[in-house]
Amino acid sequence: MMGNTLVATYFRSSVIYALLGMxxxxxMAASHxxxxxxTHAHLMLFGWVGMTIYAVFYRLYPDAASGLLPRIHAVLAHAALIGLVVGLFIIYGGDPEGGDPIAAIxxxxxxLNMVLFAVIVWKGTR
Ligand code: HEM
Ligand code: HEM
Known part of the structure; x- marks a missing residue:
């Protein structure tokens, strides 16, 4: 049940990120x-592909989805991706000083969150 919510949330957000990235x-194409x-590359590859990989992993290893760690990882994954994309958007929109701190944090x-996911994967695939 808990795991299914996690999987569904990853799949649902991945298609939102894909639509925004596209x-x-x-x-970009129309304006030359x-x-x-x-910004586009990270929205597509992390937002769409990365989030889909998280969803597929938790579907393949449902037991790995239980507990607090996968929830913390999910919240941080979305927060960090949105922060990175907003930061990049500001940087490449012409304000490097403004976007840099957001992108850096x-x-x-x-x-660090990928380290957390590595722990989840290693524990979950034992
Ligand atoms: C509506 C669909 C899409 C449009 C209109 C589009 C458009 C573009 C454009 C205009 C560029 C810049 C190309 C350049 O200046 O060299 C680009 C780059 C890129 N796109 Fe897309 N894209 C689409 C879908 C996707 C998808 C589905 C993915 C990945 C899942 C993706 C990943 C990338 C990546 C990684 C780059 C950077 C390539 C590089 O570093 O040279 N795009 N895209
Ligand atoms: C800590 C996380 C990350 C940081 C700090 C980061 C940073 C960067 C930087 C600085 C560039 C060069 C941009 C440029 O000036 O052209 C770049 C390019 C790229 N990154 Fe990341 N990245 C991160 C995570 C990821 C992830 C998770 C993916 C894919 C799943 C990814 C895919 C790409 C791709 C495809 C490019 C080439 C596209 C382009 O040149 O615009 N990155 N990244």
Whole structure:
């Protein structure tokens, strides 16, 4: 039950990130201004592909979805991705000083959160 909620939330948010990323991709293509490419790339690959991989993992290993750690990881994953994307959007929108702190903090959370996911994966696949 708990695991299913986690899986559904990852799948549902991944398609939202995909739609936002594709809208940005279309905007870049139509305007012939590819300046937001890093923002688009991270929305697509982390937002769509990464979140889908989380969903598939918890579907394959339902026991790994129980407990507090997967919940903490999920909240931080969304917060860090949104922070990274907003930070990149501001940076490549022409305000590097404004976006940098947001992107930097989010990136650090993202890396530490991947350590947490590594722990979840190793525990869950024993
Ligand atoms: C509506 C669909 C999409 C549109 C209109 C679109 C548009 C674009 C555009 C205009 C660029 C910049 C290309 C350049 O300047 O070299 C780009 C780059 C990129 N796109 Fe998309 N894209 C779409 C879907 C996707 C999807 C589905 C993914 C991945 C799952 C993706 C991943 C990337 C990546 C990783 C880059 C950066 C490539 C590099 O580093 O050279 N895009 N996209
Ligand atoms: C701590 C997390 C991350 C940080 C700090 C980070 C940072 C960066 C930076 C600085 C670039 C170069 C952007 C440029 O100037 O062109 C980049 C490019 C890229 N990153 Fe990340 N990234 C992170 C996570 C990820 C993840 C998780 C993925 C995929 C799942 C990813 C996929 C890409 C791709 C495909 C590019 C090339 C696209 C482009 O050049 O715009 N990154 N990243």
């Amino acid at each position: 809208a940005l991709g279309l905007h 201004d590819h300046g937001q490419m890093p 989010s990136s650090i959370i993202l890396v």
